[in-house]
Amino acid sequence: MPPESPQPGSAQDWLRYAASDMELAKRSASPAVLFESLCYHAQQCAEKSLKAVLVAHHVPVRRTHSIGLLLDLVSEHTFIPREIEEAAFLTDYAVMGRYPGDVEPITESEYERAIRLAEAVLTWARQIVR
Numbered sequence: 001m002p003p004e005s006p007q008p009g010s011a012q013d014w015l016r017y018a019a020s021d022m023e024l025a026k027r028s029a030s031p032a033v034l035f036e037s038l039c040y041h042a043q044q045c046a047e048k049s050l051k052a053v054l055v056a057h058h059v060p061v062r063r064t065h066s067i068g069l070l071l072d073l074v075s076e077h078t079f080i081p082r083e084i085e086e087a088a089f090l091t092d093y094a095v096m097g098r099y100p101g102d103v104e105p106i107t108e109s110e111y112e113r114a115i116r117l118a119e120a121v122l123t124w125a126r127q128i129v130r
Contacts, residue, residue, distance in 0.1 A: 011129045014052035014061075018122050021045040025115060035106040036097025042111075042118035043067070043093035049118075049125035050074055056129045065094035084124050087117045
């Protein structure tokens with residue numbers, strides 16, 4: 001029998017969605033998939049992970065894509081390691097690369113950094129939410 005789904009809107013539920021975004025961010029086997037799309041999912045993973053921490057601390061979740069703002073809110077309730085603070089860099093991927101325009105293409109090294117940061121935030125958030 002599969003494990004019971006977490007309560008909708010619970011910290012565990014936010015982490016479940018964050019983990020799903022992380023898996024999507026890592027799926028780059030097809031050359032047709034843009035790094036911009038993958039980095040968007042990395043940003044979403046970090047965002048939802050931080051929102052899980054807020055929910056775990058009984059803080060209402062704001063509608064924002066700003067990792068920096070979420071980090072500020074989380075810092076009022078728990079210590080944030082330096083590597084996790086670096087994730088503010090991911091905010092640009094929430095909108096910037098989702099549509100064609102006047103932005104430079106995302107490089108493979110930028111993509112790898114986004115994955116590393118998002119994974120770090122997810123792992124850290126899981127430790128906090130336990």
